[in-house]
Amino acid sequence: MQIVTARAATPAVVIAPAVAPELPARVAGSIAQLREAVRQFGRVVYATSLGAESAVLTDLIFRHVPQIDVFTVDTERLPESPLELLERVEHRYQRKIRVVFPEAQHVQNYVADYGINGFYNGLAQRQSCCQIRKVEPFQRAIFGYNAWISGVRHEQSAERSEAKALEWDARYRLQKVNPLLDWSLAAIWNYIRQEKLPYNPLHDAGYPSIGCAPCTRAVQPGQDSRAGRWWWEDPAERECGLQPRQLPGSISDL
Numbered sequence: 001m002q003i004v005t006a007r008a009a010t011p012a013v014v015i016a017p018a019v020a021p022e023l024p025a026r027v028a029g030s031i032a033q034l035r036e037a038v039r040q041f042g043r044v045v046y047a048t049s050l051g052a053e054s055a056v057l058t059d060l061i062f063r064h065v066p067q068i069d070v071f072t073v074d075t076e077r078l079p080e081s082p083l084e085l086l087e088r089v090e091h092r093y094q095r096k097i098r099v100v101f102p103e104a105q106h107v108q109n110y111v112a113d114y115g116i117n118g119f120y121n122g123l124a125q126r127q128s129c130c131q132i133r134k135v136e137p138f139q140r141a142i143f144g145y146n147a148w149i150s151g152v153r154h155e156q157s158a159e160r161s162e163a164k165a166l167e168w169d170a171r172y173r174l175q176k177v178n179p180l181l182d183w184s185l186a187a188i189w190n191y192i193r194q195e196k197l198p199y200n201p202l203h204d205a206g207y208p209s210i211g212c213a214p215c216t217r218a219v220q221p222g223q224d225s226r227a228g229r230w231w232w233e234d235p236a237e238r239e240c241g242l243q244p245r246q247l248p249g250s251i252s253d254l
């Protein structure tokens with residue numbers, strides 16, 4: 001399997017010609033959801049992926065709802081750009097973001113069993129790698145919280161089109177709050193440009209969604225924003241495990 005790390009591509013970023021009139025309403029709505037999450041659930045945490053949606057959510061949280069804790073998972077297979085971005089974000093807001101790593105012994109066992117890039121050899125091997133490098137550190141980091149914030153948006157994929165603003169996350173046994181569900185990609189980028197937020201330069205090279213280097217590539221114009229993640233797999237399987245497909249017990253929206 002060839003690893004594609006970068007290539008020339010038509011930027012997938014859609015830049016609307018002017019500040020969309022609905023943007024202030026979206027921003028106000030998302031801030032209201034974040035505040036309501038803190039009011040209802042007390043201890044709330046956000047796991048930033050350092051992607052475009054994260055730029056927006058991090059800004060809303062640090063400026064308007066600072067009671068929400070923020071962390072990120074370093075899978076140790078990320079490209080350099082998200083790590084550089086992490087420093088820029090911390091500098092801009094003068095706030096540290098907790099960095100959580102996978103358990104070294106788990107990674108060593110995986111590599112011994114499947115090889116350093118064993119995730120290319122089948123869905124089970126790929127999901128096992130995501131479990132060790134993403135899901136387990138995430139699970140460790142959210143322990144003790146009552147709700148977590150996610151940046152999923154309806155238009156990102158068929159899977160995510162069914163997400164609710166507030167869901168009971170049965171897998172982690174806490175509430176999951178999705179304040180950006182109705183934001184379009186253009187709205188995300190309008191806000192980033194308007195507020196001059198720091199963002200990953202890979203977005204300008206055709207990468208709407210950025211994950212680990214060996215599992216992310218640029219997308220073609222017209223493809224959905226998740227098409228560059230685990231592109232060798234069936235689209236229905238392209239989740240890392242942090243976003244459950246079955247959402248039993250979903251309760252009313254915030």
Ligand code: SF4
Binds near residue numbers: 127214
């Ligand atoms: S995205 Fe790829 S390298 Fe990263 S944790 Fe998942 S399978 Fe492993």
